[in-house]
Amino acid sequence: MAASPPSSTASGPLPQRLIAHLDMDAFYASVELLRYPDLKGLAVVVGGRRAHEPKTLPDGTRQYARLRDYTGRGVVTTSSYAARDLGVFSAMGLMKAALRAPDAILLPTDFDAYRRYSRLFKAAVAEVAPVIEDRGIDEIYIDLSDVPGIREPVGHDPLGGVRAVAREIKNSVLRATGLSCSIGITPNKLLSKIASELDKPDGITILLAEEIPARIWPLGVRKINGIGPKAGAKLLELGIESVGELAAADPALLRQHFGESYAAWLHEAAHGRDDRPVVTHSEPVSISRETTFERDLHAKHDRAELGAIFTRLCEQLAADLERKGYLGRTVGIKLRFEGFRTVTRDLTLELPTQDAQAIRRAAGACLKRVDLSQRLRLLGVRIGSLSRPGDAAAPRRGSKPAAPSRAENLPLF
Ligand code: DCP
Numbered sequence: 013m014a015a016s017p018p019s020s021t022a023s024g025p026l027p028q029r030l031i032a033h034l035d036m037d038a039f040y041a042s043v044e045l046l047r048y049p050d051l052k053g054l055a056v057v058v059g060g061r062r063a064h065e066p067k068t069l070p071d072g073t074r075q076y077a078r079l080r081d082y083t084g085r086g087v088v089t090t091s092s093y094a095a096r097d098l099g100v101f102s103a104m105g106l107m108k109a110a111l112r113a114p115d116a117i118l119l120p121t122d123f124d125a126y127r128r129y130s131r132l133f134k135a136a137v138a139e140v141a142p143v144i145e146d147r148g149i150d151e152i153y154i155d156l157s158d159v160p161g162i163r164e165p166v167g168h169d170p171l172g173g174v175r176a177v178a179r180e181i182k183n184s185v186l187r188a189t190g191l192s193c194s195i196g197i198t199p200n201k202l203l204s205k206i207a208s209e210l211d212k213p214d215g216i217t218i219l220l221a222e223e224i225p226a227r228i229w230p231l232g233v234r235k236i237n238g239i240g241p242k243a244g245a246k247l248l249e250l251g252i253e254s255v256g257e258l259a260a261a262d263p264a265l266l267r268q269h270f271g272e273s274y275a276a277w278l279h280e281a282a283h284g285r286d287d288r289p290v291v292t293h294s295e296p297v298s299i300s301r302e303t304t305f306e307r308d309l310h311a312k313h314d315r316a317e318l319g320a321i322f323t324r325l326c327e328q329l330a331a332d333l334e335r336k337g338y339l340g341r342t343v344g345i346k347l348r349f350e351g352f353r354t355v356t357r358d359l360t361l362e363l364p365t366q367d368a369q370a371i372r373r374a375a376g377a378c379l380k381r382v383d384l385s386q387r388l389r390l391l392g393v394r395i396g397s398l399s400r401p402g403d404a405a406a407p408r409r410g411s412k413p414a415a416p417s418r419a420e421n422l423p424l425f
């Protein structure tokens with residue numbers, strides 16, 4: 013790292029690495045509020061279908077769908093903070109949410125808009141700090157270690173430079189998108205991911221290693237990214253509820269219950285230690301599209317309807333591939349039956365493709381390998397083994413060119 017002037021806090025110099033985690037506030041809901049500013053401050057839930065599109069009346073006012081009128085088995089994708097105050101959160105069934113917040117406004121999900129805003133906010137951050145790891149639609153890590161000025165104190169505040177850069181990033185995002193975000197800045201990704209949540213929405217949280225006991229140890233273990241519901245429940249059984257209790261736990265006990273490597277990681281994580289770098293070029297492993305049906309469908313009795321949905325998913329997937337500039341070789345399907353049993357199948361093509369018909373054919377062939385006597389509640393199509401058109405390996409000798417995209421008799425639905 014370039015030699016920087018030794019700046020110091022009350023208790024020592026700034027850490028060598030300064031890593032930020034930025035997470036957009038109530039992302040999908042906030043994008044919708046840009047379109048419908050009259051909804052600001054109200055309980056708003058995103059997760060409806062096209063039918064829930066607001067209607068503009070002749071006098072120019074808008075009429076919104078209400079949660080109380082919803083029927084179906086859709087789920088909340090996200091909710092505004094006002095809706096969260098009423099106990100409505102991501103992944104909750106919409107009908108259950110309606111019991112808690114019947115007057116909440118329901119809006120359809122518009123992924124294209126969210127993806128557009130996602131690109132915009134990431135580009136805005138890149139103008140201030142270019143070393144970015146993309147972690148999904150609404151969050152990124154940013155390596156701020158070498159951002160000019162970050163280590164300069166402002167007045168008596170040794171963290172003045174850090175605060176200034178954080179504000180600059182937030183302002184840049186706001187100017188580009190009209191949206192607010194929350195940022196955590198710490199010596200590593202693990203702590204920053206926790207820190208960005210501590211002052212949501214519209215927050216900046218800076219946390220140094222010496223503050224771990226005071227600010228991280230009181231938190232529940234599930235705040236650590238990597239401790240999921242299962243590990244969390246097991247730790248609870250062992251009487252370990254907070255990160256501090258985890259830090260103090262007997263390593264032998266942890267090894268006994270979690271195995272060598274996860275136990276070692278738990279110990280490190282509880283002490284806020286993490287040296288993973290910010291990885292700037294991550295390529296997606298696969299791209300997928302799936303849909304949950306309004307009512308369970310049967311392969312035979314609802315063949316036409318299923319066929320149309322299946323084809324549309326493949327077309328959307330092909331469009332995703334094209335937009336993102338990928339070809340894929342392994343086509344997979346995911347089926348969920350009544351009772352939540354999930355089945356997947358996949359098939360690897362001779363050559364990578366981006367073509368909806370070729371994906372549809374391969375997905376159809378996968379489908380033939382599944383017993384379809386039970387009703388379906390979800391259907392998904394996925395493509396993996398991704399490559400860029402330019403860097404695709406030369407076709408193997410004797411292999412055929414990619415199948416022409418011609419409609420043909422498709423198997424099953
Ligand atoms: N999302 C989803 N399904 C979930 C959780 C989230 O589709 N189970 C979507 C909707 C969110 C977006 O991902 O808007 C980002 O997820 P976050 O967990 O960051 O949630 P929010 O941005 O909505 O809220 P917060 O302000 O808590 O970050």
Ligand code: MG
Pocket residue numbers: 035036037038039150
């Ligand atoms: Mg978010």
